[in-house]
Amino acid sequence: MPEGAGSGSRGAWFPSWFWPSFAAPATIWLLLLFVLPFFVILAIAFGRVDPIFLTPSPVYNPLRWDFGPFRDVLSQIFAGGSIYQSAFLHTLTFVLAATALCLVIGYPIAYFIARHAGRLRTLFLVAFIAPFWISYMMRMLAWINLLQPNGYVNRILGGLGLANADAPIQWLNGKPLTVILGLAYGYVPFMILPLFGVLDRIPSSTLEAARDLGAGQVTTFLRVTLPLSRQGILAGIIIVSLPMFGDYFTQTLLAGTRNTAMIGNLIVSSIQSSLVQTGASLVLILLVLLILPMLYYLRATAKATELVAR
């Protein structure tokens, strides 16, 4: 067996079946609960629907798949003014704005821990990654309390003379700004970590060399630090925007109106109503849209792991 021979270089003392058998349970779990469910999505999206009860009847044979309904959903997205199109446009706007916000907030923070935190570095790192294990729902609940019409945000704004106490700002009634800020708040820690990773690895001697050669602070940053952190910026953008594209709960919690609905809301409400086939098609469209950044990210992390392993 070529594979058994190949594993001889590493751990020659183990029989060739020894290590693969350790991977088997997890692989079976992945095939059963990840690959098979996505096949069910395909079978429903390209399957049939009972004409009377509207229940889906999946078709598991790819040769008998019918792509008509999927094409209908696609053309709905391109049809002006449909709820599908507006959901896609909302998602795109919200995710772009929130990702940009994450980058603008995350970059100085990551730069700060990498260069200027000094002895407090560990403390700041802990404070910055604390949101990772504070439940997302709790963080949203906290903001819902603060953003109530008589909550602290309006009271502080009122105290500064920026809001009128008689007509409080309705933050939670379908304001796109609230959704964008909520998304940025929720996902910004995921931006900081990859940025910190690259900024921390830039040797200070490189920056000193740039300064010695006559570059000012701004030039050093623009021509040395920024280009060297490009990988981290790209990784951060992807790792932050991927989950945002599928996010539906932030919108429901912070806005909850139809005219701020995102793709995720459309998917979940279709699945729960009688539009299961449409929901399955929307999942596929979402994945097709995201497959390139996903693959890019996987390739980049694989390369990084190889570098470490060497």
Next chain:
Amino acid sequence: MTRGVLAWLSNPWARARFLWAVAIAYVAWTLLPVFVAVLFSFNGTRSLTSWQGLSTQWYAGNESSVWHDPALRSALVQSLKLSGLVVLIAVPLGVGFALALDRWRGRASGTANFLMLFSFITPEVAIGVALFLFFIQLASGIGTGFGAQVMGLSMYMMAYPVIVVRARLLSIGKEYEEAAMDLGASPTQALRRVLLPLLFPAIFASVAIVFAASIDNFVISQQLSRDASTQTIPILIYSSARRGPLPSLNALASLTLLASTTLIAVAAVVYRRFTRAERRAA
């Protein structure tokens, strides 16, 4: 002292001052709302917007406290049960997978690794809906509910132990178990008596991370929940946050915060203690 202040004022690295301000503002922005939410779980009245004095009635005592309200209590129990079982399944499967990937290089291992990482970065809503339809259409014998939640979530959480344990394996190297086998240990003995003890900190950290991530998981738990009896804490917060919740909801959220913070802190201390000698040697 004065000279220090003057030097600071004429600091050529003025950017650093700006960065300090940004960093402190950021910490306030991320942690202050959570702090306020925890504070209001101790509020003396039903209000979540005005502070009326300290009380622990929303934890126990009041009839709608976490301890007495059946919905809150059931969500707490359900979350603990789900996260515990997910840890019991996901960590052993993930550790085995990481060991296999590190020691066995073949085409099949590359594909399996790709699949694992792919499952980790797929938007959760897609996985949740796919699992929901799978349990409704194909595995309708199991159906949605607690069993489906345990299965789906343990699949999604496997990637954490894989990532943590692989990183540790890279730093251990394979010399220890080879030495053990040179000295006459069988493969199983080398694994059990040499490699697993070396991996202990990584396994412990995986347990903490998987538990904390499971107790906070919303999308997959919600998609696979059958009815009120399978609601977890995040699902309950999601469904009642906009409907005039009581401070007892904040109390419930504060309890999960306490649980995951304690666990992560203990894991960090254990990890540091067990790897301290190695770091000193290095």
